[in-house]
Amino acid sequence: MSRQHKGEAAALLLRRLAEDPLLGLICELIPDMEKRNVGDLLGFAADTLGHSSHFSTDEVIIHVDGASLGNPGPAGAGAVIVDCHNKKVAEVCEPLGVTTNNVAEYRALILGLRKARELGVRRVHVRADSELMVKQMSGDYRIKDEKLLALSREAKDIIDSFDFFDIQHIDRSENRAADRLSKRAADVSG
Numbered sequence: 001m002s003r004q005h006k007g008e009a010a011a012l013l014l015r016r017l018a019e020d021p022l023l024g025l026i027c028e029l030i031p032d033m034e035k036r037n038v039g040d041l042l043g044f045a046a047d048t049l050g051h052s053s054h055f056s057t058d059e060v061i062i063h064v065d066g067a068s069l070g071n072p073g074p075a076g077a078g079a080v081i082v083d084c085h086n087k088k089v090a091e092v093c094e095p096l097g098v099t100t101n102n103v104a105e106y107r108a109l110i111l112g113l114r115k116a117r118e119l120g121v122r123r124v125h126v127r128a129d130s131e132l133m134v135k136q137m138s139g140d141y142r143i144k145d146e147k148l149l150a151l152s153r154e155a156k157d158i159i160d161s162f163d164f165f166d167i168q169h170i171d172r173s174e175n176r177a178a179d180r181l182s183k184r185a186a187d188v189s190g
Contacts, residue, residue: 059123062112065178066104075104076185079112093181095189105130106151113158123164134169
């Protein structure tokens, strides 16, 4: 294991420890330190170990969401890209004019993938709260709508430029940042 990977592994362990609810037990072992101070210390150590002087975006998670205010109605797409430390790398949004929610979801996927490719990302994990889009992109559902079929092909062309790609459905509550961006873009469309 390289020194950088060891540092990143140690940073991940420290970050998990800093966020662990059992941190109080550690505080009992370290006299004169409050729980908050121990957490701050562990977080600082994690940041120091886990981040090299340059920013690496070899592998990211892209949260995507589309919004249509009326379905069809004024629509927007949003994507938030985070690194393996859950630090925001980029966020993008785009007003789409009047369209459906499903089209907006695909446009958000394409928007996020394009931004990741622009950043030189090699490995992509997409997270979306649109179960339909996720199942269609995974091949679990057939795409019958011609517009969605064309958008899925456009997304797959971009996906082919990455070394690794996966897509997973997540709960809407885990996708708030992308949701906020898509709604902001939809407001501009209206």
